[in-house]
Amino acid sequence: MMDYKEIIAQYDGKAGGIIEAYHALLREFSYLPEEAIAEAARVFKLSTAEAYGIATFYSMFSVEARGKNVVRICESAPCHVAGAADVVAALERELGIKMGESTADGKFALEFTECVGQCQATPVITVNGKPYLDVSPAQIPAIIAEYK
Numbered sequence: 001m002m003d004y005k006e007i008i009a010q011y012d013g014k015a016g017g018i019i020e021a022y023h024a025l026l027r028e029f030s031y032l033p034e035e036a037i038a039e040a041a042r043v044f045k046l047s048t049a050e051a052y053g054i055a056t057f058y059s060m061f062s063v064e065a066r067g068k069n070v071v072r073i074c075e076s077a078p079c080h081v082a083g084a085a086d087v088v089a090a091l092e093r094e095l096g097i098k099m100g101e102s103t104a105d106g107k108f109a110l111e112f113t114e115c116v117g118q119c120q121a122t123p124v125i126t127v128n129g130k131p132y133l134d135v136s137p138a139q140i141p142a143i144i145a146e147y148k
C-alpha cells in the first residue's frame with residue numbers, strides 16, 4: 001500500500017492537485033484520513049480548514065473511516081415493497097454489522113441509498129457501485145463472497 005505522503009507528493013505543483021490527490025487517496029484508502037488532509041494542506045499551501053473544506057465540499061469524499069467495499073441497499077419505495085427489508089436482514093447477518101456500520105476488518109461498509117434507477121428489477125443492492133438486481137436474501141452470502 002502506498003503511503004499517503006507519496007500519493008499527495010505526486011500531485012504537488014499540478015493544476016487541481018489537491019482534488020486529484022484526494023481522488024487518488026480515496027482509491028487507496030476509501031476515505032480521507034485526517035493526517036492526509038493535514039499533509040495535503042501543507043503540500044498545497046492551504047490552511048487545514050481550507051483543505052477540510054475542499055474535502056467535505058466534495059461530499060463523495062468520505063472523511064470517516066469506512067469499509068473498503070461499500071455495500072448499499074436501495075431503500076426507495078419500489079425496492080422496499082419488493083422485500084428490501086429481508087435483504088437488509090440478510091446483509092446484516094452475513095457481515096455481522098448493522099446498517100451504517102463497517103466490519104472490524106475494514107473490508108465492508110453497509111449503507112442505505114436512494115433509488116439507483118434499476119426499479120425494473122427490485123430489490124437492488126450495489127457493491128462499489130456495481131448493481132445486483134432482483135436480489136433475494138439467499139443470494140447475499142455468494143455476492144459478499146465475491147469481495148472477500
Ligand code: FES
Pocket residue numbers: 074075076077078079080114115116117118119122123124
Ligand atoms: S427503487 Fe430501488 S432501484 Fe429504484
